[in-house]
Amino acid sequence: MNELLVMARIAGKRAAFRAVEIQSVIEIESISPVPRAPDFITGLTAMRSRSLTVVDCRKSLGLSVGAAPGVRAAVVEVEGHLYALQVDQVEDVAEARSAPEPVSGGLGEAWQRVSLGMVETDDGPAVLINVESMIAGPPANPSASKPGTARKPGNKPIGVSA
Amino acid sequence: MDDLLAEFVAETREMLEAIEGEIVAWEADPGDRARLDSIFRFVHTVKGNCGFFDFPQLESLSHAAESALAEVRAGRRSADVQLVNGVLAIIDRIGQLTDQIEIGENLTTTGDDMLIAMLDNTAEETSEPQEIQAVETFSARSNTPSSTPRSIRLPVELLDRVMSGVSDMVLARNDLARRLRASGSEPAVDGPFERLSGILNDVREATTRMRMQRIEHLYNPVPRLVRDLSAELGKQVMVDLEGEDAEMDREMIEMIRDPVTHIIRNAIDHGIETPAERRAAGKHEIGLLSMTARQSGNRISVMISDDGRGLDCARLGSKAVAAGLLTEAQLAEMSREDLHQLIFEPGLSTAETVSEVSGRGVGMDVVRANLDKIGGTIRVRSTPGEGTLFVLAIPLTLSIVAGLTVAVSDQRFAVPRSFVEEIIHGAASSLEFTRLGDADLVTFRGRRIPCLSLARVLNLREVSDLRQETLLLIQLGTGDLFALAVDRVFDHEDLVVKPLAPAVMATGIYAGTTLLDDGSPILMLDVYTIAAQNGLVSDVRIRPAGRDEQVQHAAAKTRPIMLFVGMDGRRRAIDMNLVRRIDVLSRDAVDIEGDRAQIVIEGAILPLVGLNDRPLPEGKIKLLRLSDGHCELAYAVSEVADAAAIESEIVPSDADSSIEGVTLVGGQPIPIIDGLALFARHGRTIRTDTALTCRLPADDDWSRTMLHPLVQAAGYRITTSAEDSADVIIVMEEQAVPADTAATVIRIYSDADQPGSADCGIYRYDRDALMGALKHARAGKSQ
Numbered sequence A: 001m002n003e004l005l006v007m008a009r010i011a012g013k014r015a016a017f018r019a020v021e022i023q024s025v026i027e028i029e030s031i032s033p034v035p036r037a038p039d040f041i042t043g044l045t046a047m048r049s050r051s052l053t054v055v056d057c058r059k060s061l062g063l064s065v066g067a068a069p070g071v072r073a074a075v076v077e078v079e080g081h082l083y084a085l086q087v088d089q090v091e092d093v094a095e096a097r098s099a100p101e102p103v104s105g106g107l108g109e110a111w112q113r114v115s116l117g118m119v120e121t122d123d124g125p126a127v128l129i130n131v132e133s134m135i136a137g138p139p140a141n142p143s144a145s146k147p148g149t150a151r152k153p154g155n156k157p158i159g160v161s162a
Numbered sequence B: 001m002d003d004l005l006a007e008f009v010a011e012t013r014e015m016l017e018a019i020e021g022e023i024v025a026w027e028a029d030p031g032d033r034a035r036l037d038s039i040f041r042f043v044h045t046v047k048g049n050c051g052f053f054d055f056p057q058l059e060s061l062s063h064a065a066e067s068a069l070a071e072v073r074a075g076r077r078s079a080d081v082q083l084v085n086g087v088l089a090i091i092d093r094i095g096q097l098t099d100q101i102e103i104g105e106n107l108t109t110t111g112d113d114m115l116i117a118m119l120d121n122t123a124e125e126t127s128e129p130q131e132i133q134a135v136e137t138f139s140a141r142s143n144t145p146s147s148t149p150r151s152i153r154l155p156v157e158l159l160d161r162v163m164s165g166v167s168d169m170v171l172a173r174n175d176l177a178r179r180l181r182a183s184g185s186e187p188a189v190d191g192p193f194e195r196l197s198g199i200l201n202d203v204r205e206a207t208t209r210m211r212m213q214r215i216e217h218l219y220n221p222v223p224r225l226v227r228d229l230s231a232e233l234g235k236q237v238m239v240d241l242e243g244e245d246a247e248m249d250r251e252m253i254e255m256i257r258d259p260v261t262h263i264i265r266n267a268i269d270h271g272i273e274t275p276a277e278r279r280a281a282g283k284h285e286i287g288l289l290s291m292t293a294r295q296s297g298n299r300i301s302v303m304i305s306d307d308g309r310g311l312d313c314a315r316l317g318s319k320a321v322a323a324g325l326l327t328e329a330q331l332a333e334m335s336r337e338d339l340h341q342l343i344f345e346p347g348l349s350t351a352e353t354v355s356e357v358s359g360r361g362v363g364m365d366v367v368r369a370n371l372d373k374i375g376g377t378i379r380v381r382s383t384p385g386e387g388t389l390f391v392l393a394i395p396l397t398l399s400i401v402a403g404l405t406v407a408v409s410d411q412r413f414a415v416p417r418s419f420v421e422e423i424i425h426g427a428a429s430s431l432e433f434t435r436l437g438d439a440d441l442v443t444f445r446g447r448r449i450p451c452l453s454l455a456r457v458l459n460l461r462e463v464s465d466l467r468q469e470t471l472l473l474i475q476l477g478t479g480d481l482f483a484l485a486v487d488r489v490f491d492h493e494d495l496v497v498k499p500l501a502p503a504v505m506a507t508g509i510y511a512g513t514t515l516l517d518d519g520s521p522i523l524m525l526d527v528y529t530i531a532a533q534n535g536l537v538s539d540v541r542i543r544p545a546g547r548d549e550q551v552q553h554a555a556a557k558t559r560p561i562m563l564f565v566g567m568d569g570r571r572r573a574i575d576m577n578l579v580r581r582i583d584v585l586s587r588d589a590v591d592i593e594g595d596r597a598q599i600v601i602e603g604a605i606l607p608l609v610g611l612n613d614r615p616l617p618e619g620k621i622k623l624l625r626l627s628d629g630h631c632e633l634a635y636a637v638s639e640v641a642d643a644a645a646i647e648s649e650i651v652p653s654d655a656d657s658s659i660e661g662v663t664l665v666g667g668q669p670i671p672i673i674d675g676l677a678l679f680a681r682h683g684r685t686i687r688t689d690t691a692l693t694c695r696l697p698a699d700d701d702w703s704r705t706m707l708h709p710l711v712q713a714a715g716y717r718i719t720t721s722a723e724d725s726a727d728v729i730i731v732m733e734e735q736a737v738p739a740d741t742a743a744t745v746i747r748i749y750s751d752a753d754q755p756g757s758a759d760c761g762i763y764r765y766d767r768d769a770l771m772g773a774l775k776h777a778r779a780g781k782s783q
Helices: A109-114 A131-136 B003-028 B033-050 B056-073 B081-102 B112-119 B125-142 B156-182 B187-210 B222-233 B250-271 B275-280 B313-322 B328-333 B336-344 B364-373 B527-533 B548-557 B675-682 B701-713 B767-782
Strands: A004-010 A013-018 A022-027 A041-047 A050-056 A072-078 A081-086 A089-095 A115-121 A124-129 B212-214 B237-242 B247-249 B287-296 B299-306 B377-383 B387-395 B400-408 B411-416 B420-425 B432-436 B439-444 B447-453 B470-475 B481-486 B488-496 B510-515 B521-525 B560-566 B571-575 B579-586 B590-593 B596-601 B604-609 B620-627 B632-645 B659-665 B668-673 B692-695 B716-719 B728-732 B744-749 B761-763
Touching (some): A004 A115, A004 A124, A041 B521, A050 A131, A050 B510, A072 A089, A072 A131, A081 A131, A109 A124, A109 A131, B003 B033, B003 B081, B033 B056, B033 B081, B033 B250, B033 B364, B056 B081, B056 B112, B081 B112, B156 B187, B212 B250, B222 B250, B222 B287, B247 B250, B250 B287, B250 B299, B250 B387, B313 B328, B336 B377, B400 B470, B400 B481, B411 B488, B470 B488, B481 B527, B488 B510, B571 B632, B579 B596, B579 B632, B604 B675, B620 B675, B632 B675, B701 B716, B701 B728, B701 B767, B761 B767
Parallel strands (some): A013 A124, A050 A081, B237 B287, B411 B521, B447 B481, B571 B668, B604 B632, B692 B716, B692 B728, B728 B744
Antiparallel strands (some): A004 A089, A022 A072, A041 A050, A072 A081, B212 B247, B287 B299, B299 B387, B377 B387, B400 B411, B400 B488, B439 B447, B470 B481, B510 B521, B590 B596, B596 B604, B620 B632
């Protein structure tokens, strides 16, 4: 009855996804960027002739990132759309040794938003990730999105000559 | 069998299947209002569809069931056993008749009257046994195999699976092709592979077409429907259909067919008045029903409008209150527009009498329910006495879009081809670019068009030189035109557009995503929203047709003007349409003699005005080049300020004949220069504009494909006929020329060494020499 978890690392921290939610783990070869999309969306990639929206988990957490994300990503489907969640690395599949429990004192604002609680595994505790919150991205927070995202391009309306 | 009939049969059968469960449930609990409603809708729809065809029994049967059910809905009658049985019998009978229609048999009428009588309040129970008998005879009959059906209906999921399978095959094929190329040519494999590849392309084409249908299919039955209805109601109605080329998902067309039919029925029955009423209201006797379809972004908008009496807000409101949908207080707070939307609530009908055609308070709620199902929306707008407009917005997802792939900063995007009017290279000599403030304008064929740089729209980079770019001339459904500058245009491709994740969709500038042949994802731009975000969409054409006057009026009110500061330091404005470009020239080009000033621009001498006896500035002089199409003028200014639109009235000025009047721009009074008077006083026809004619060899492919565009670009009119007089004649090799011709003769040689020996001989790939010769000829002729 123990739930299977896909263990990963996000910004160096141990994180877990429910295995039932993960369709597959892929290695992303190429990403087409999406101009003017929120910062946490790295772009689009294709898997078996379907396109996936690539989400950088670290940016979705609102963390400033140094190095490029790992090539591996967990594929999830939310409301009919496929997403590839970029993590530092995908480690293993493990069994949960406990039900998700809230951590007293919280995990910090960013992690709290995407977590379903803490789960114990044989290798120690991990944050169980709420996939929906992860793909929703950080709440409207100017520092977390590109400066240009909300800006309209500079052109002002002009009359069209008939 | 007729296509329409086949559709009718298929649809009726589908609906029968769908409500089968409902019928059983209703039989168990006749008080169930929701079930009653859906059965009612079924018979109502069948009755409505019969309007297309001549099936009097089917119509009378469904009408009888509808009437009985309407009574129940209104609470005037209870759903007793007799009524339930009667309705069920009629539904069964509809199923049998449908079978008969399909196999083209003559419809039998046995027992129909009995069935109808069963529903009559006063009828007696005795009819039941006979009814059962009738059913039996038919079930025996319909078991006999009929002719093989020529079409089948498939679940959409299956189609989707086939489509995605074919897409995968294409990707696998491409991968294989790359590997084959890498391993070197192998004739034994290459041949069959080519064949496979060709077949795959055909299959792919066919599968993509499977789902698509021109919107024409939706339009086809409309004229007939309108004709029959208006004849029945003693009205005269003209139909105007537009946009039948738009392609739509087959499923979507089927989904909106009923709603559209309902709306048209309502428009003719309740909207459009009788000829006498129309005359009395001062309208044309013939009512107009127009239907327009257009693709805007990732949606198709279908607009249905009539010029009838409009919706009766007061009645709608009081009905809604009577039906308990609203309280008086809520009603009082509602805007007129919101009030109009009440017609989509179940159970509201403003018709005073129930007619054969419509008006039982069913219909509009069905319309909205059907649209909701496919993620569409419907709005209604109405003006009392002037008409009603329904706007249906239907999503385009899963449809095939003919797209153009373009690149900006090494990234590829797709643009729906339906928007692209023309593709022009920025370096084309027919284009003129103007930068006003932060905005770019391009003048193309005498029209001044706003120009957006895609790189800038996408925040990729600033574009410094639009001449390096390729311009897509984009025409929106609203009639607005603008140019979109991209780095490169690749190819036309048919794209299967899939919806994007909400976070990406929220940017508003993408309509969907699609995979290219090489498997890489590419974004489809939402051209309409991009234009709207940049203020390039005008809202004047909210009505699809018959509003031209209003449009012109609105256009006249917002005439675009250009603001500038004159040499005397005063702010003025001039009609934007007159301004061809803004030039900065050295003062050496100016020649002043007495009160006549001239300036040399690009080898032409133009009258220079606007100096107002002021001394010329040092160094450079800024000019507006004005043209009314025939003459050109240069207007000296000290500064170009901005583009604006005239919004307030122009107050005419009697004192100064050189200005049209004074208008307010941003609270400041600005005199507007009278362009007409200006050209009348100073205008001079430009000689160089008279095109010279060049005769090219008539039947020579090289001349047609290579020479023609070159010579045309040099400003010549082209002829190939020997009868036309020509200023320049181009001949190939030693071809004979009429000896008496006054034209300049240019000989083209395919041998690079030969030209030297002859006069005016040019090697065919020596482009510079050819252009030089053409220029020389022009200079000679125009003197």
